[in-house]
Amino acid sequence: MRDALPEERLIGAITRLILDPGKRPARHVAIGAASPIPAAASYLAREITGEVRVSVLNQRRGNPFTNGTGELFDLTAEGRIDLFFLGGGEIDGAGNLNLVGVGEWPGRVARFPGSFGSAFMYMMVPRVILYRFEHSRRVLVPRVAYISAPGTSPAGVFRRGHGEALVTGKAVFSFSPEQARFRLVSVHPGESAESVRAATGFDYDMAQPLAETADPVPEWLHLLRGPVAAAMAPTYPTFVQRIWPAAEMARSA
Amino acid sequence: MRDALPEERLIGAITRLILDPGKRPARHVAIGAASPIPAAASYLAREITGEVRVSVLNQRRGNPFTNGTGELFDLTAEGRIDLFFLGGGEIDGAGNLNLVGVGEWPGRVARFPGSFGSAFMYMMVPRVILYRFEHSRRVLVPRVAYISAPGTSPAGVFRRGHGEALVTGKAVFSFSPEQARFRLVSVHPGESAESVRAATGFDYDMAQPLAETADPVPEWLHLLRGPVAAAMAPTYPTFVQRIWPAAEMARSA
């Protein structure tokens, strides 16, 4: 079998987080728009366990929403969504996300598209995994310019969960809501403690010893290149064609 | 043309109230369950003006509700319903309605079905016409045992309208929200000021001179026995068969 691609490694790392046996089971995972890597990880978790429902927003088929685009938020408010993915134009060391902009409000220096559902989802979904491929001091900042969605909340504020990990193109961090602080858990092949430190604008703790992000096991690669690629193709055709061209060709044939 | 039936006279009286040129136009009239007389009056108003929308609850066809049985109340809350009909197990001289019961709450002596939407509709619809065929001291009481829906509200309480009239099997009253008091406007043929006073448990003013409730004009009778009967037949088959058997037969043929 062909070695794991970098994307497959990221997918595998996220799948391991989804399936973390120490956490509440992810029976229903929702995926925001334009997130093929988290989507693939969720589909892989579904293939592995047979018990994960994956709802991809904006998907023409196969999502559970028949009550309009607001239904995801109603489901979430009720506690019926277990795990969600978020990113951000900026992410700081306390887990705060900025999806709005930089400079005078609402973004006179840099304007991102907007907060989408982040201010709500981050607090209402019991499990959130942060994913941002770009790992740079521009994205991972000491302090976000604006807080679209806070990493932690004071006691007394209704909140179901927190970010539990941050996955980037270079590394995997865990997050402690008590300390409002990340811990570097593993670096991807080709990266080191130093290269990650150099590319990260915020301070964080380090796991001892620091691991290398593991490749997906061969069985997972097999699932990715077969049923996961097939499930992804209608919604993420460009991604599937780039990563798994054979699967895409088999589908088109 | 056959003379007006008593039911047709009631229908005509209500239609005249609906079309009162001194009042806000009734562009959208809603009809609760099991109210053939108000429904017929509303359909007649529609036939006369061509501009009244009539929405009959629980009607299988021809009502505008595609968003569930709650949509009527949302429409009403928005101010999109202009006129509604209410009745009650008890109605008192201040316009209060009792649809709940008599005796220790919730009705140990007499229990009516319940308040339905009255507590809401009475205050949220700009125009309400009260209709109760039974005109007796049992129904028209000095003071209702319980107020399902108040006839008037203190200043500062959000309220769009009040009952503007009460139509019974014997008479037509108007209602003054300022005085919280009815005024007898007309008595049906065969009734008199005295017979109405004897059958009414609450005190009220009298119009001078007291009129006799007018029959529908021939054109209205023609509309009732033709297009109104046809519109009513699917929802009120028993009523149509009893009042307009010819129309019902023509339809079944």
Add this chain to the structure above:
Amino acid sequence: MRILELDRLAAEIPAGAMVAIPPDNSATCAAFARALVRQGARGLRLVGVPVSGYATDLLIGAGCVAEVQSSAVTLDEAGLAPCFTRAVKAGQIRMLDATCPTMHAMLEAAGRGIPFIPIRGILGSDVLKHRPDWRVIDNPFQEGDPILLLPALAPDFAVFHAAAADRQGNVWVGRHHELASMAHAAKRTLVTVERIVEGNLIDDERMAPGVISGVYIEAVAVAERGAWPGGLLDEYPDDAVHFLEYARLARSEEGFRAYLARYVLRVTAAAAE
């Protein structure tokens, strides 16, 4: 999602459960109610969405009910609900009166995951006076504007009938959108259907708008003519003659026992057609 036999589905409801059911004109779960009577359900707290009919009256008559929360209990054209009226007068059930839009709004709040929801009107009604769980506040956006807040109501179960389910648990309820509100609000939802269909109802653009997603559905049982004597969309009309027969028999305890013996205890709804 599980597909069960009707009596097995009814056995999911434990004693004392709060169960939301639709009225007679809204795809009511009549066959399910008869199954509950057969298995001797006890202490149910029924919720009318927004009113209650035959199924509620039957369950009250059979001694299955401790509490009813509803805007009305009525057999519509067939008149007063006899077992309900008897039970209220005898003080045998706890009646929590409401008014139609408050039933919808309390369920809507639960389905949206918000702890309360405001509603206009109702101030000055004795219904409000008998609901210590409702609160009047000053509108925080406008001084001197008292307004009623209703708490979210999340029943333990929603139960209703529908035309079809697929094997993913998606249920087609058509225009009965109020059933979706019930399912969204309730902790668990059980559904009887006329039939199970192949394929996925949500993938069909013509069907999807009337589908409640399997996300909300825990179990389904096939019960042909399961709303009877209520009707179901354009599948069958309601059985006005049977409602009159029920109303007549249920007027007395003996008559109600005869009704149970004839239509509920020994036969299934399908056989009663």
Add this chain to the structure above:
Amino acid sequence: MRILELDRLAAEIPAGAMVAIPPDNSATCAAFARALVRQGARGLRLVGVPVSGYATDLLIGAGCVAEVQSSAVTLDEAGLAPCFTRAVKAGQIRMLDATCPTMHAMLEAAGRGIPFIPIRGILGSDVLKHRPDWRVIDNPFQEGDPILLLPALAPDFAVFHAAAADRQGNVWVGRHHELASMAHAAKRTLVTVERIVEGNLIDDERMAPGVISGVYIEAVAVAERGAWPGGLLDEYPDDAVHFLEYARLARSEEGFRAYLARYVLRVTAAAAE
């Protein structure tokens, strides 16, 4: 209900009106937006339900917009919305940031005729800090539980595209239930459709669940492929290539002028296919 020509329909919108429109994946009113540009609309206050896309960016670029209230403005796969981004940096439009469920909830409140609605989450977000029209209160049902209240939002207009309308003004939107929320919330609703159909859409049990009643609809215009370059249910997919072309051209003022000349000012959407 009136049936108008597209440009006549767009002329219903006066300068300064608050107009709610759907994003690109939700039966967006792209042809209508192009008609607004053609007639030189001015001072519009656009509302994204819950986000905004091509139509909003186009109207901003053409100088028709004073304010945007939305959770995001984005061309999705085609990247940032170029005219929006330029206008924000230049301070040319007022941006009222929100978050998706608050957009839905504010419209829902208007559609239910309630003055405000609570929502969980959001506390601690700078989005809240920049919304003086939102209020945090203590939950009246539970001490020590701060919760956000949102005011009802009733736009002057809701505008969207749909597959079909009948002559009573009933509009079939299929699973896009969010369009019903828009129509319920707005004071006036204008709709473009692929086609007018005979009969009554509400009388068909298969269609009714996806129908917005003519009660809410003021006027309709036929605009074939009116969502283009957005897609419409199973009628046509979105045109990803055109979104990329738009994103590329709109990156510069000159490119945007060229886009207008080619696709908006001289031709109708139908001719651009």
